[in-house]
Amino acid sequence: MTRFVGGGVGYRRVHRAALLAPGPGPELLEIMPEHFFAAPAEIEPLAGRYPLVFHSVGLSVGTAAGDQAGDAVTRAALGRVRELTRRARPLFVSDHLAFTRSPGGIDLGHLCPLPCTEETYALVAARVRAWQAIIEAPIALENIAHPFRWPGDTMTEAQLFRRLTAETGCGLLLDLTNLLYDARNFGGAPADLLVQYPLEAVWGVHLAGGVEGSDRFWNDTHDQAVDEEAYALLRRVARLPALRAVVVERDGRVPPLGELCAEARRAAEIVKGA
Amino acid sequence: MSTLAELQDAIAALATGDVDRSGTPPELPPPLEGLARQDVARYARGLRAKRWGEVARALPLSVRAVAGLEARYLAWLAAHPAPACDGVLPPGLAEALRALSDLAGALAADPGEAAWAGELYAFEVLRGCARADGARRQLRAGHAVHDIARELGAGLVPIDPPAAPHLYLFEEDRTRIRRLP
Numbered sequence: 001m002t003r004f005v006g007g008g009v010g011y012r013r014v015h016r017a018a019l020l021a022p023g024p025g026p027e028l029l030e031i032m033p034e035h036f037f038a039a040p041a042e043i044e045p046l047a048g049r050y051p052l053v054f055h056s057v058g059l060s061v062g063t064a065a066g067d068q069a070g071d072a073v074t075r076a077a078l079g080r081v082r083e084l085t086r087r088a089r090p091l092f093v094s095d096h097l098a099f100t101r102s103p104g105g106i107d108l109g110h111l112c113p114l115p116c117t118e119e120t121y122a123l124v125a126a127r128v129r130a131w132q133a134i135i136e137a138p139i140a141l142e143n144i145a146h147p148f149r150w151p152g153d154t155m156t157e158a159q160l161f162r163r164l165t166a167e168t169g170c171g172l173l174l175d176l177t178n179l180l181y182d183a184r185n186f187g188g189a190p191a192d193l194l195v196q197y198p199l200e201a202v203w204g205v206h207l208a209g210g211v212e213g214s215d216r217f218w219n220d221t222h223d224q225a226v227d228e229e230a231y232a233l234l235r236r237v238a239r240l241p242a243l244r245a246v247v248v249e250r251d252g253r254v255p256p257l258g259e260l261c262a263e264a265r266r267a268a269e270i271v272k273g274a
Numbered sequence: 275m276s277t278l279a280e281l282q283d284a285i286a287a288l289a290t291g292d293v294d295r296s297g298t299p300p301e302l303p304p305p306l307e308g309l310a311r312q313d314v315a316r317y318a319r320g321l322r323a324k325r326w327g328e329v330a331r332a333l334p335l336s337v338r339a340v341a342g343l344e345a346r347y348l349a350w351l352a353a354h355p356a357p358a359c360d361g362v363l364p365p366g367l368a369e370a371l372r373a374l375s376d377l378a379g380a381l382a383a384d385p386g387e388a389a390w391a392g393e394l395y396a397f398e399v400l401r402g403c404a405r406a407d408g409a410r411r412q413l414r415a416g417h418a419v420h421d422i423a424r425e426l427g428a429g430l431v432p433i434d435p436p437a438a439p440h441l442y443l444f445e446e447d448r449t450r451i452r453r454l455p
Contacts (some may be wrong), residue, residue: 038362038407064279078361102286104277108325109365112285112317119278147317150281151308217316252327266294 007268047088083239115150140171145220158196171203223252238274276305290355328366348394
Protein backbone atom coordinates (compact mmCIF):
# COMPACT_ATOMS: atom_id res chain seq x y z
CA MET A 1 0.00 0.00 0.00
CA THR A 2 2.36 2.75 -1.11
CA ARG A 3 1.11 4.64 -4.15
CA PHE A 4 -1.21 7.61 -3.78
CA VAL A 5 -4.17 7.01 -6.08
CA GLY A 6 -5.89 10.35 -5.87
CA GLY A 7 -8.62 12.58 -4.60
CA GLY A 8 -12.12 11.19 -4.63
CA VAL A 9 -15.71 11.83 -3.72
CA GLY A 10 -18.33 9.78 -1.98
CA TYR A 11 -20.71 8.09 -4.42
CA ARG A 12 -24.27 9.36 -4.37
CA ARG A 13 -26.95 7.95 -6.64
CA VAL A 14 -27.87 11.42 -7.83
CA HIS A 15 -24.42 11.59 -9.46
CA ARG A 16 -24.49 8.16 -11.07
CA ALA A 17 -25.27 9.29 -14.61
CA ALA A 18 -22.64 12.02 -14.49
CA LEU A 19 -20.05 9.63 -13.12
CA LEU A 20 -20.65 7.17 -15.94
CA ALA A 21 -20.89 9.77 -18.70
CA PRO A 22 -17.88 10.50 -20.93
CA GLY A 23 -15.64 13.21 -19.61
CA PRO A 24 -13.55 13.85 -16.54
CA GLY A 25 -14.62 12.60 -13.16
CA PRO A 26 -12.97 12.17 -9.79
CA GLU A 27 -9.73 10.24 -9.46
CA LEU A 28 -11.44 7.63 -7.31
CA LEU A 29 -14.81 6.89 -5.76
CA GLU A 30 -15.72 6.01 -2.23
CA ILE A 31 -18.64 3.59 -2.13
CA MET A 32 -20.92 2.84 0.78
CA PRO A 33 -21.46 -0.86 0.19
CA GLU A 34 -24.91 -0.62 1.79
CA HIS A 35 -26.03 1.35 -1.27
CA PHE A 36 -25.48 -1.76 -3.39
CA PHE A 37 -26.80 -4.48 -1.12
CA ALA A 38 -30.06 -4.67 -3.08
CA ALA A 39 -28.44 -4.69 -6.51
CA PRO A 40 -24.78 -5.72 -6.30
CA ALA A 41 -24.28 -5.81 -10.06
CA GLU A 42 -24.86 -2.06 -10.24
CA ILE A 43 -21.42 -1.52 -8.77
CA GLU A 44 -19.64 -3.05 -11.74
CA PRO A 45 -19.82 -0.10 -14.19
CA LEU A 46 -18.39 2.14 -11.48
CA ALA A 47 -15.65 -0.35 -10.70
CA GLY A 48 -14.81 -0.51 -14.38
CA ARG A 49 -14.35 3.23 -14.53
CA TYR A 50 -12.82 4.25 -11.19
CA PRO A 51 -10.55 2.94 -8.47
CA LEU A 52 -12.84 2.30 -5.50
CA VAL A 53 -12.60 2.38 -1.75
CA PHE A 54 -15.45 1.00 0.37
CA HIS A 55 -16.68 2.84 3.44
CA SER A 56 -19.33 1.14 5.51
CA VAL A 57 -21.46 2.62 8.26
CA GLY A 58 -23.22 -0.47 9.53
CA LEU A 59 -20.72 -3.18 10.44
CA SER A 60 -20.62 -2.00 14.05
CA VAL A 61 -17.17 -3.30 14.90
CA GLY A 62 -17.58 -2.54 18.59
CA THR A 63 -20.87 -4.22 19.45
CA ALA A 64 -20.11 -6.42 22.43
CA ALA A 65 -22.21 -9.35 21.30
CA GLY A 66 -22.04 -12.26 18.92
CA ASP A 67 -18.96 -14.19 17.89
CA GLN A 68 -15.55 -13.01 16.73
CA ALA A 69 -16.98 -11.56 13.50
CA GLY A 70 -19.83 -9.77 15.22
CA ASP A 71 -23.53 -10.07 15.84
CA ALA A 72 -25.93 -11.68 13.39
CA VAL A 73 -26.54 -8.41 11.53
CA THR A 74 -22.82 -7.82 11.13
CA ARG A 75 -22.24 -11.34 9.87
CA ALA A 76 -24.98 -10.96 7.28
CA ALA A 77 -23.60 -7.60 6.19
CA LEU A 78 -20.07 -8.99 5.95
CA GLY A 79 -21.32 -11.57 3.49
CA ARG A 80 -22.85 -8.85 1.36
CA VAL A 81 -19.70 -6.74 1.53
CA ARG A 82 -17.62 -9.74 0.50
CA GLU A 83 -19.76 -10.22 -2.58
CA LEU A 84 -19.21 -6.59 -3.49
CA THR A 85 -15.45 -6.76 -2.89
CA ARG A 86 -15.29 -9.73 -5.23
CA ARG A 87 -17.11 -7.75 -7.89
CA ALA A 88 -15.32 -4.43 -7.44
CA ARG A 89 -11.91 -5.11 -5.86
CA PRO A 90 -11.71 -1.97 -3.70
CA LEU A 91 -8.35 -0.70 -2.49
CA PHE A 92 -9.58 -1.23 1.05
CA VAL A 93 -12.77 -1.53 3.12
CA SER A 94 -13.34 0.75 6.09
CA ASP A 95 -15.80 1.32 8.87
CA HIS A 96 -15.69 3.36 12.06
CA LEU A 97 -14.13 2.67 15.43
CA ALA A 98 -17.57 2.81 17.00
CA PHE A 99 -20.73 0.82 17.45
CA THR A 100 -24.18 1.33 15.95
CA ARG A 101 -26.07 -1.54 17.56
CA SER A 102 -26.37 -2.48 21.20
CA PRO A 103 -25.85 -6.02 22.45
CA GLY A 104 -29.51 -6.00 23.42
CA GLY A 105 -30.53 -5.46 19.83
CA ILE A 106 -31.26 -1.74 19.50
CA ASP A 107 -30.16 -0.13 16.26
CA LEU A 108 -28.93 3.38 17.04
CA GLY A 109 -28.93 4.40 13.39
CA HIS A 110 -25.69 6.30 13.88
CA LEU A 111 -22.26 6.02 15.40
CA CYS A 112 -21.66 5.81 19.11
CA PRO A 113 -18.14 6.09 20.48
CA LEU A 114 -16.44 3.19 22.20
CA PRO A 115 -14.73 3.56 25.54
CA CYS A 116 -10.99 3.33 25.05
CA THR A 117 -10.23 0.37 27.28
CA GLU A 118 -8.50 -3.00 27.20
CA GLU A 119 -11.87 -4.68 26.75
CA THR A 120 -12.60 -2.59 23.68
CA TYR A 121 -9.14 -3.21 22.30
CA ALA A 122 -9.47 -6.98 22.65
CA LEU A 123 -12.92 -7.02 21.07
CA VAL A 124 -12.05 -4.80 18.12
CA ALA A 125 -8.72 -6.48 17.43
CA ALA A 126 -10.44 -9.86 17.23
CA ARG A 127 -13.13 -8.43 14.97
CA VAL A 128 -10.63 -6.89 12.60
CA ARG A 129 -8.75 -10.16 12.27
CA ALA A 130 -11.99 -12.01 11.58
CA TRP A 131 -13.11 -9.45 9.01
CA GLN A 132 -9.78 -9.54 7.21
CA ALA A 133 -10.35 -13.24 6.64
CA ILE A 134 -13.99 -12.87 5.62
CA ILE A 135 -13.96 -9.80 3.41
CA GLU A 136 -10.84 -10.64 1.42
CA ALA A 137 -9.75 -7.00 1.34
CA PRO A 138 -7.60 -4.81 3.59
CA ILE A 139 -9.55 -3.36 6.53
CA ALA A 140 -9.23 0.18 7.85
CA LEU A 141 -10.96 1.87 10.77
CA GLU A 142 -11.90 5.53 10.98
CA ASN A 143 -11.81 7.94 13.90
CA ILE A 144 -15.26 9.40 14.54
CA ALA A 145 -16.34 12.84 15.68
CA HIS A 146 -17.13 12.18 19.31
CA PRO A 147 -20.51 13.34 20.59
CA PHE A 148 -19.18 12.71 24.10
CA ARG A 149 -16.24 11.06 25.84
CA TRP A 150 -16.62 8.04 28.07
CA PRO A 151 -15.41 8.78 31.57
CA GLY A 152 -13.70 5.42 32.12
CA ASP A 153 -11.14 5.55 29.33
CA THR A 154 -7.83 3.92 30.22
CA MET A 155 -6.06 5.04 27.05
CA THR A 156 -6.56 7.69 24.41
CA GLU A 157 -8.23 6.93 21.11
CA ALA A 158 -4.90 7.58 19.41
CA GLN A 159 -3.27 4.94 21.61
CA LEU A 160 -6.07 2.53 20.81
CA PHE A 161 -5.53 3.11 17.10
CA ARG A 162 -1.78 2.64 17.53
CA ARG A 163 -2.27 -0.76 19.06
CA LEU A 164 -4.92 -1.84 16.57
CA THR A 165 -2.91 -0.86 13.52
CA ALA A 166 0.35 -2.31 14.87
CA GLU A 167 -1.07 -5.59 16.07
CA THR A 168 -3.72 -6.40 13.44
CA GLY A 169 -2.25 -4.75 10.36
CA CYS A 170 -5.40 -2.73 9.78
CA GLY A 171 -5.16 0.76 8.36
CA LEU A 172 -6.32 4.09 9.72
CA LEU A 173 -8.86 6.08 7.76
CA LEU A 174 -8.03 9.44 9.23
CA ASP A 175 -10.97 11.83 9.21
CA LEU A 176 -9.31 15.20 9.60
CA THR A 177 -12.58 17.01 10.10
CA ASN A 178 -13.56 14.65 12.91
CA LEU A 179 -10.19 15.19 14.51
CA LEU A 180 -10.53 18.93 14.09
CA TYR A 181 -13.99 19.00 15.66
CA ASP A 182 -12.87 16.77 18.52
CA ALA A 183 -10.14 19.30 19.24
CA ARG A 184 -12.61 22.19 19.08
CA ASN A 185 -15.19 20.41 21.24
CA PHE A 186 -12.98 18.77 23.83
CA GLY A 187 -9.89 20.96 23.82
CA GLY A 188 -6.35 20.72 22.49
CA ALA A 189 -4.55 21.83 19.39
CA PRO A 190 -5.50 19.80 16.31
CA ALA A 191 -1.89 19.47 15.20
CA ASP A 192 -0.88 18.14 18.61
CA LEU A 193 -3.73 15.65 18.55
CA LEU A 194 -2.86 14.59 15.02
CA VAL A 195 0.69 13.45 15.75
CA GLN A 196 -0.52 11.09 18.45
CA TYR A 197 -2.22 8.86 15.86
CA PRO A 198 -0.32 6.13 13.99
CA LEU A 199 0.29 8.24 10.92
CA GLU A 200 2.40 5.56 9.26
CA ALA A 201 -0.80 3.47 9.03
CA VAL A 202 -2.96 6.14 7.38
CA TRP A 203 -4.34 4.65 4.16
CA GLY A 204 -7.02 7.22 3.55
CA VAL A 205 -8.09 10.69 4.61
CA HIS A 206 -11.62 12.04 4.91
CA LEU A 207 -12.46 15.72 4.57
CA ALA A 208 -15.85 17.29 5.20
CA GLY A 209 -17.56 20.33 6.59
CA GLY A 210 -19.97 20.77 9.46
CA VAL A 211 -21.62 23.42 11.56
CA GLU A 212 -21.31 24.84 15.04
CA GLY A 213 -24.48 24.34 17.07
CA SER A 214 -26.15 26.89 19.29
CA ASP A 215 -24.43 25.18 22.24
CA ARG A 216 -21.04 25.89 20.59
CA PHE A 217 -20.59 22.19 19.83
CA TRP A 218 -19.24 21.44 16.35
CA ASN A 219 -21.23 18.83 14.46
CA ASP A 220 -19.80 16.85 11.57
CA THR A 221 -22.88 17.24 9.43
CA HIS A 222 -21.28 16.56 6.04
CA ASP A 223 -23.44 19.23 4.46
CA GLN A 224 -20.92 22.03 4.01
CA ALA A 225 -17.82 22.63 1.95
CA VAL A 226 -14.62 21.23 3.44
CA ASP A 227 -13.53 23.15 6.51
CA GLU A 228 -10.47 25.26 5.64
CA GLU A 229 -8.70 24.13 8.77
CA ALA A 230 -9.05 20.53 7.60
CA TYR A 231 -7.14 21.43 4.45
CA ALA A 232 -4.43 22.88 6.68
CA LEU A 233 -4.22 19.59 8.55
CA LEU A 234 -4.04 17.73 5.26
CA ARG A 235 -0.81 19.55 4.46
CA ARG A 236 0.64 18.01 7.61
CA VAL A 237 -0.12 14.45 6.51
CA ALA A 238 0.33 14.84 2.76
CA ARG A 239 3.62 12.92 2.67
CA LEU A 240 2.54 9.92 4.66
CA PRO A 241 4.02 6.75 3.18
CA ALA A 242 0.89 4.60 3.06
CA LEU A 243 -1.62 7.26 2.02
CA ARG A 244 -3.61 6.11 -1.00
CA ALA A 245 -6.79 8.16 -1.08
CA VAL A 246 -8.23 11.47 0.04
CA VAL A 247 -12.03 11.61 -0.09
CA VAL A 248 -14.40 14.54 0.22
CA GLU A 249 -17.59 13.53 2.03
CA ARG A 250 -20.95 15.20 1.45
CA ASP A 251 -24.24 13.71 2.61
CA GLY A 252 -26.56 16.71 2.76
CA ARG A 253 -27.11 19.68 0.48
CA VAL A 254 -25.22 17.67 -2.12
CA PRO A 255 -23.86 19.99 -4.83
CA PRO A 256 -23.31 19.12 -8.49
CA LEU A 257 -20.59 16.55 -9.10
CA GLY A 258 -18.25 19.14 -10.60
CA GLU A 259 -18.24 21.14 -7.39
CA LEU A 260 -17.35 18.09 -5.32
CA CYS A 261 -14.67 17.07 -7.80
CA ALA A 262 -13.12 20.53 -7.50
CA GLU A 263 -12.81 20.04 -3.75
CA ALA A 264 -11.31 16.59 -4.32
CA ARG A 265 -8.83 18.01 -6.84
CA ARG A 266 -7.77 20.69 -4.39
CA ALA A 267 -7.12 18.01 -1.78
CA ALA A 268 -5.25 15.77 -4.19
CA GLU A 269 -3.03 18.64 -5.31
CA ILE A 270 -2.03 19.25 -1.70
CA VAL A 271 -0.88 15.64 -1.48
CA LYS A 272 0.78 15.52 -4.87
CA GLY A 273 2.54 18.81 -4.30
CA ALA A 274 3.98 17.84 -0.95
CA MET B 275 -17.05 -1.19 36.78
CA SER B 276 -19.52 -1.85 33.99
CA THR B 277 -18.72 -4.11 31.10
CA LEU B 278 -18.68 -2.82 27.56
CA ALA B 279 -21.97 -4.59 26.87
CA GLU B 280 -23.59 -2.95 29.89
CA LEU B 281 -22.42 0.48 28.77
CA GLN B 282 -23.72 -0.08 25.27
CA ASP B 283 -27.11 -1.32 26.36
CA ALA B 284 -27.48 1.57 28.78
CA ILE B 285 -26.59 4.31 26.33
CA ALA B 286 -28.71 2.73 23.59
CA ALA B 287 -31.76 2.51 25.82
CA LEU B 288 -31.37 6.05 27.03
CA ALA B 289 -30.51 7.69 23.73
CA THR B 290 -33.30 6.03 21.80
CA GLY B 291 -35.93 6.61 24.45
CA ASP B 292 -37.84 9.72 25.28
CA VAL B 293 -34.75 11.37 26.67
CA ASP B 294 -34.81 14.99 25.71
CA ARG B 295 -38.40 16.16 25.70
CA SER B 296 -37.52 18.33 28.68
CA GLY B 297 -33.99 19.06 27.55
CA THR B 298 -31.97 16.50 29.46
CA PRO B 299 -32.57 13.09 31.00
CA PRO B 300 -33.62 13.27 34.63
CA GLU B 301 -30.80 11.01 35.77
CA LEU B 302 -28.33 8.60 34.26
CA PRO B 303 -28.35 4.88 35.09
CA PRO B 304 -25.31 3.53 36.94
CA PRO B 305 -23.34 2.33 33.88
CA LEU B 306 -23.45 5.89 32.52
CA GLU B 307 -22.48 7.77 35.65
CA GLY B 308 -19.82 10.29 34.82
CA LEU B 309 -21.30 11.27 31.50
CA ALA B 310 -22.70 14.77 31.21
CA ARG B 311 -26.49 14.65 30.92
CA GLN B 312 -26.51 17.41 28.34
CA ASP B 313 -24.06 15.42 26.20
CA VAL B 314 -26.36 12.42 26.25
CA ALA B 315 -29.31 14.63 25.39
CA ARG B 316 -27.42 16.19 22.47
CA TYR B 317 -26.45 12.75 21.24
CA ALA B 318 -30.05 11.56 21.47
CA ARG B 319 -31.27 14.59 19.54
CA GLY B 320 -28.66 13.89 16.89
CA LEU B 321 -29.82 10.29 16.52
CA ARG B 322 -33.41 11.38 16.10
CA ALA B 323 -32.54 14.15 13.67
CA LYS B 324 -30.55 11.73 11.55
CA ARG B 325 -33.38 9.21 11.47
CA TRP B 326 -35.95 11.82 10.57
CA GLY B 327 -33.68 13.25 7.88
CA GLU B 328 -33.40 9.84 6.28
CA VAL B 329 -37.16 9.26 6.45
CA ALA B 330 -37.91 12.72 5.08
CA ARG B 331 -35.58 12.20 2.12
CA ALA B 332 -37.38 8.94 1.34
CA LEU B 333 -40.87 10.50 1.55
CA PRO B 334 -40.75 13.95 -0.03
CA LEU B 335 -44.42 13.97 -1.01
CA SER B 336 -45.70 12.93 2.40
CA VAL B 337 -43.49 15.52 4.06
CA ARG B 338 -44.99 18.16 1.78
CA ALA B 339 -48.58 17.07 2.35
CA VAL B 340 -48.57 16.28 6.08
CA ALA B 341 -47.33 19.23 8.09
CA GLY B 342 -47.02 17.34 11.34
CA LEU B 343 -45.35 14.23 9.98
CA GLU B 344 -42.02 14.92 11.67
CA ALA B 345 -43.62 15.30 15.11
CA ARG B 346 -45.74 12.21 14.57
CA TYR B 347 -42.75 10.17 13.48
CA LEU B 348 -40.53 11.32 16.34
CA ALA B 349 -43.22 10.56 18.91
CA TRP B 350 -43.62 7.14 17.38
CA LEU B 351 -39.86 6.57 17.32
CA ALA B 352 -39.49 7.36 21.01
CA ALA B 353 -41.92 4.54 21.76
CA HIS B 354 -40.52 2.16 19.14
CA PRO B 355 -36.69 2.07 19.14
CA ALA B 356 -35.38 0.45 16.00
CA PRO B 357 -34.45 -3.19 16.38
CA ALA B 358 -31.21 -4.36 14.85
CA CYS B 359 -32.00 -6.28 11.70
CA ASP B 360 -30.41 -7.27 8.44
CA GLY B 361 -31.81 -5.87 5.22
CA VAL B 362 -31.07 -4.27 1.90
CA LEU B 363 -33.39 -1.26 1.97
CA PRO B 364 -31.91 2.23 2.40
CA PRO B 365 -32.27 3.33 6.03
CA GLY B 366 -34.94 5.98 5.40
CA LEU B 367 -37.20 3.60 3.54
CA ALA B 368 -36.59 0.79 5.98
CA GLU B 369 -37.57 3.08 8.81
CA ALA B 370 -40.64 4.42 7.01
CA LEU B 371 -41.70 0.86 6.29
CA ARG B 372 -41.24 -0.06 9.94
CA ALA B 373 -43.57 2.77 10.91
CA LEU B 374 -46.02 2.20 8.07
CA SER B 375 -48.82 0.45 9.88
CA ASP B 376 -48.86 2.82 12.85
CA LEU B 377 -48.34 6.10 11.01
CA ALA B 378 -50.58 5.41 8.06
CA GLY B 379 -53.28 4.24 10.43
CA ALA B 380 -52.93 7.31 12.64
CA LEU B 381 -53.05 9.65 9.66
CA ALA B 382 -56.10 7.92 8.26
CA ALA B 383 -57.89 8.14 11.60
CA ASP B 384 -57.10 11.81 12.19
CA PRO B 385 -59.97 14.05 10.98
CA GLY B 386 -57.53 16.95 10.98
CA GLU B 387 -55.52 15.38 8.16
CA ALA B 388 -56.53 14.97 4.55
CA ALA B 389 -58.59 11.84 4.02
CA TRP B 390 -55.89 10.50 1.72
CA ALA B 391 -52.87 11.34 3.91
CA GLY B 392 -52.41 7.83 5.27
CA GLU B 393 -52.80 6.32 1.83
CA LEU B 394 -50.24 8.71 0.40
CA TYR B 395 -47.75 7.69 3.10
CA ALA B 396 -48.35 4.02 2.31
CA PHE B 397 -48.15 4.63 -1.45
CA GLU B 398 -44.84 6.45 -1.18
CA VAL B 399 -43.29 3.93 1.21
CA LEU B 400 -44.36 0.84 -0.71
CA ARG B 401 -43.46 2.27 -4.11
CA GLY B 402 -40.05 3.34 -2.82
CA CYS B 403 -39.35 -0.02 -1.24
CA ALA B 404 -40.31 -1.92 -4.39
CA ARG B 405 -38.04 0.28 -6.47
CA ALA B 406 -35.20 -0.22 -4.03
CA ASP B 407 -35.27 -3.95 -3.47
CA GLY B 408 -37.35 -5.27 -6.35
CA ALA B 409 -39.85 -7.02 -4.09
CA ARG B 410 -43.50 -6.62 -5.14
CA ARG B 411 -45.81 -4.84 -2.76
CA GLN B 412 -49.54 -4.10 -2.90
CA LEU B 413 -51.80 -1.33 -1.65
CA ARG B 414 -55.58 -1.05 -1.67
CA ALA B 415 -56.57 2.61 -1.39
CA GLY B 416 -59.79 4.55 -1.28
CA HIS B 417 -58.43 7.35 -3.43
CA ALA B 418 -56.56 7.75 -6.70
CA VAL B 419 -53.30 8.14 -4.83
CA HIS B 420 -51.20 8.11 -7.98
CA ASP B 421 -53.02 11.25 -9.14
CA ILE B 422 -52.57 12.86 -5.74
CA ALA B 423 -48.86 12.01 -5.83
CA ARG B 424 -48.54 13.46 -9.31
CA GLU B 425 -50.16 16.71 -8.26
CA LEU B 426 -47.98 16.99 -5.18
CA GLY B 427 -44.94 16.34 -7.34
CA ALA B 428 -45.99 19.24 -9.50
CA GLY B 429 -46.25 21.50 -6.48
CA LEU B 430 -50.03 21.36 -6.11
CA VAL B 431 -52.02 20.24 -3.08
CA PRO B 432 -55.17 18.34 -4.02
CA ILE B 433 -58.33 19.77 -2.49
CA ASP B 434 -60.84 17.13 -1.48
CA PRO B 435 -60.34 14.63 -4.30
CA PRO B 436 -63.32 12.28 -4.49
CA ALA B 437 -63.16 8.74 -3.21
CA ALA B 438 -61.95 6.48 -6.00
CA PRO B 439 -60.86 3.02 -4.82
CA HIS B 440 -57.72 1.69 -6.47
CA LEU B 441 -55.45 -1.31 -6.20
CA TYR B 442 -51.75 -0.68 -6.67
CA LEU B 443 -49.11 -3.30 -7.37
CA PHE B 444 -45.63 -1.86 -6.97
CA GLU B 445 -42.77 -3.47 -8.84
CA GLU B 446 -39.14 -2.53 -9.26
CA ASP B 447 -39.56 -0.62 -12.49
CA ARG B 448 -43.29 0.16 -12.64
CA THR B 449 -46.52 0.51 -10.73
CA ARG B 450 -49.59 -1.40 -11.92
CA ILE B 451 -52.82 0.50 -11.23
CA ARG B 452 -56.32 -0.93 -11.22
CA ARG B 453 -59.50 1.01 -10.54
CA LEU B 454 -61.78 -0.86 -8.20
CA PRO B 455 -65.57 -0.74 -8.28
